[in-house]
Amino acid sequence: MAIANLQPLAYAVAYVTFFIGLTLVGLRAYCHIKFLKTWRWDDLWATAILIFIIGQQIVLHMFLYWGCGLHMDTLSPVQQYNIGVWLFVEEVVYYAVHWIIKMSFLAFYLRLSPIPTFRKLIFFGMVLNAAIFLTNTLTAFFQCVPFDEIFHPGTHPGAVCINRLALLVVPSVLNILEDVYILVLPVSTVWNLQMTTRRKVAVLSVISFGASAVIVACFRLIPLLELYGSPDVSWALGKMVIVASLEIQLAVVASNLPSMKALWLHMTSESANGSGGEQSGSKGYKLSSMERKGAGSRFASHKRGSITMMERGVMSTESEEELTRVALSTSGSKVAAEG
Structure with missing residues (x-):
């Protein structure tokens, strides 16, 4: 028998992963203030993540509240309209969450080595991260002219919009490419250290735990493609809530995991x-x-x-x-x- 309701699973994944991420951010702050007596730039970025993941959680909750995870033909026109509104909000919030998590990683890398080349690559990553965030955000706001066409598609005869497939896929691909850059950035630096291979692997394992978030981000492309090709928008967004929750919170775990040592x-x-x-x-x-x-x-x-x-x-x-x-x-x- 086919599943007719994704909401119970979506609610469970969204809130369980959210509280895990929330707990780790709090533990990091507690650890540095109470025990380590230090507070650095990467700690500031990591703590600021708290505000952004709360915003992300509100959006995911509103998706489910308005019927995502149910089939589109079971929803009222009001529900369908509000799903469209929150889909736009999610675009902007999702880009912002990715931006700050990546900044947290890069700020941490600045403490790994004073080697000028390595630090230049980090600063390049920061500029690239900001450029991707700005590009994606501007694309979201100017995806349609006039702007109201985003929320009332087909009601403005002369409207001009960006190709929907490109709008859904390109920002995610850019974020994945930036994630890969951040993951591979410290590998050479750590591998050249004068330590045993076992210890090198241990260090890289801690740093590269974020690879799990990148893998999940790739799976996020599946519901995005379904969102493009299927009129059952609410059902596809129910899947996206599950994948996005795992992706974002795994990245949050990765950014805070080293401090748990x-x-x-x-x-x-x-x-x-x-x-x-x-x-x-x-x-x-x-x-x-x-x-x-x-x-x-x-x-x-x-x-x-x-x-x-x-x-x-x-x-x-x-x-x-x-x-x-x-x-x-x-x-x-x-x-x-x-x-």
Whole structure:
């Protein structure tokens, strides 16, 4: 028997994934404020994601409220009209969510290496990200002239609109290409570090967890193509709610996952040492700090293409822990665990 209602599944996926993403953003902020006592630019971007994913969740909820996940012929004209309105809103919100998540990744990358070429590639990624966001947003607003043709298609005889297939697919493809760029960007830098292959794989696994979001984003093209080719818009959008929820929240998890290393170390250290083990517990989450010997330059020489020095302070991620260890062995700096 064919499924006639996608709404229960869509509601479940949308809200379960939303609360997972919401929890991780909150845990990241709590970890950095309470334990690590640090607040950097990438933390600011990651926290700002909270506002955007709430906006995204409101749009997805309104999709379902007006009947997405049900077949179009079962909906009233009012429901069909409101679905069209929220589809336009989703276009803009979806682009904004992608923009800020990518900025969070790129801001984090700036802390991985002082190598000029690597940093230039990061800044290029930021410019590209902004350009894609601006292009997609302007395309959404100017997809039809006059503007009202978006909400009342066919009611303006002289209306000019962008090809609907291009409007649906091109922005998603651009976002996927930018995602791939961000994923591969740190691979060469990390792989050239003087560490075991196992540790390199561990570092890259943390950084590249976002690949799962990219894979889901590719699957999002399926309901988008169905949205183009089928008059059953509400049914196709019900599928899109499910895929979009998974895609966005997996990206949120990926952007916050590295910071969970410090929280995990703190929790396991407290569990092992009891409430009285404050000193050893602090060693669990304050992974390392760096002190320079002598007067020297801020960064050591970039020998063999490895990362030689990262900013002074507490390292809050698995990748930073590994990178710092290599950096100190290369530059001759001293590592002291903070107690």
